[in-house]
Amino acid sequence: MTRLFNEPAAFADEMIEGFVASSGRWVKRVAGGVVRNTKSTPDTVALVIGGGSGHYPAFAGLVGQGLAHGAAMGNLFASPSAQQVYNVARAADNGAGVLLGYGNYAGDVLHFNQAQARLRNEGIDCRSIAVTDDVSSAPLAERTKRRGIAGDLTVFKVAAAAAEAGYSMDDVVAVAERANERTRSFGVAFTGCTLPGADQPLFSVPAGRMAVGMGIHGEPGIDETDVPTADELAELLVGKLLTEIPDGVDTRGARVVPILNGLGSVKYEELFVVYRRVAQLLAEAGLEAVDPQVGELVTSFDMAGTSLTLFWLDEELETLWHAPADAPAFRRGAVTAEALEPAALSDFAETEQPIPHASAESCDAARRVLAALDAAKAVVEANADELGRIDAVAGDGDHGIGMERGVRAAVLAARDAAARGAGAATTLHFAADAWADRAGGTSGALWGMALRAVGDAVGDAEAPDAGTVAAGVAGAAAAIMDFGKAKPGDKTLVDVLVPFRDALAAGVSDGLSLTDAWGAAATAAQRAAEETARLLPLMGRARPHAEKSLGTPDAGAVSMALIVRAIHNTLIERTTMKEKA
DSSP states (O other): OOOOOOSGHHHHHHHHHHHHHHHHTTTETTTTTESSSSSOOTTTTTEEEEESSSSTTEEEEEEESSSSSEEEEEESSSSSOHHHHHHHHHHHOSSSOEEEEEOHHHHHHHHHHHHHHHHHHHOEEEEEEEEOTTTTTTTTGGGGGGOOOOOOOHHHHOOOHOOOOOOOHHHHHHHHHHHHHHEEEEEEEEEEEEEEOOOSSSSSOOOOEEESOOTOOOOOOEEEEEEHHHHHHHHHHHHTTTTTTTTTOOTOOEEEEEEEOBBSSOHHHHHHHHHHHHHHHHTTTEEESOOOOEEEESOOBBEEEEEEEEEEHHHHHHHHHOOOOEEEEEEEEEOOOEEEEEEHHHHHOOOOOOOOOOOHHHHHHHHHHHHHHHHHHHHHHHHHHHHHHHHTTTTTHHHHHHEEEEEEHHHHHHHHHHTOOOOOHHHHHHHHHHHHHHHHHHHHHHHHHHHHHHHHHSSEEEEEEOHHHHHHHHHHHHHHHHOOOOOTTTTTTHHHHHHHHHHHHHHHHHHOOOOHHHHHHHHHHHHHHHHHHHGGOOOOGGGGGGGTTSSSSSSHHHOOOOOOHHHHHHHHHHHHHHHHH
């Protein structure tokens, strides 16, 4: 278990602070993550990588000369927000564009694509590479759905070396894609990992058994076997990877980089015993092992497990793999790096946003928005552990922590906006941006969209009525389904949002007050959340382990139902106060 922490929700921030304090020779903190603290060659492509925290050395440990120019660092096991990615990319840009690199997870794809669009709108050439090396996460015919695990390293190293060598953006992208196509990984676990403050691991493996095909976020494996000997494990890993040779590879005398990666608590000595047999098997297959890597490169907190990656080289990829690099967690060759001057790097600190004019009626509504958000915060904090437990059944267990971080940030932002005279729309917009930025992950992006859509509908000019609120909820549903592509039946928060939207609209159409219409819709939402227990997930990290979630409701659906019921209670309180007045 994770033993050393203070406040679990503050773990990621405090970890980053300590990492930067101990690694100042290589990195400097900026809003959203870290960037190089050394000079990069002007007019060269910058590589910005990123993902959730909890995987060190990925991602921040790979920032330095010859490797990444920056890393966006999300909450524990949650993707960084689009704002974080944007901030890091702006700070890292050398004038020739930015390549974004990340593992192929739903939240990362959503947020990195949002940041990419924003950077492009500002005239910065921005491209993306999503790593898809995990052979257990989807069949070969659906390779674009595979997730990224330890193969991140090979793709990032090659792309960074190409950028350092002065390749054009098109050429950097081409070699990164080729590296991704030639990288395959497969892993196992003996125990699950435990997030800071959690009493139980995200998943467990029976004593004497091994989970096969796990992910780096604690996703349960796709199979289970008895714990093998070290040699038997090597045979399983190598045998699986040799059944899927990348297109265009001639295996006769092929050169491969083997990476035996420890997931967190398997000791180096154990890894060396396993690699002994891996090396023998590769040689027996007629393959030449080049620059083997054995150790912790992409981890999963305290998970006991390991993965094997094979990176199939060609002449150019091998040259780029061997290029010098100097980062906190990966060094090779001789690198001469000149430290940045203190004034040479902007922290991209956020300036105070102006507050547009709002009517007195809208300012009064902003105070009601703040009360609703306070209620959401209270119910999320009271249920955070349970939300994490539900999410861990087939996912990564971070939903409770992510929701806490998001709603707390939203309340702070809304309180600041309301105190400065903001109307309802501006208060909601401030809360939306803060929630998306601090929560990260898919849920952070979706809740940010929901609040922004409601704000767009209510405006700052008039007191919102039931019709405008219902229109805002409808806009939220449309935005979320368009962005995330989920639909009713996929076992996501959409399974609650759509019935809530429809019931609210029906109540308003029938002439009910906002309080009564919202109450009826909250009841429909609760019923819909419970019904998700009968569904199989078709989206997100739970998809590969759909059968494990049967009988358990979706965490995102449950949190939404809890929040809309808590908001209804604030509406009741306000109605009661008005009646007494």
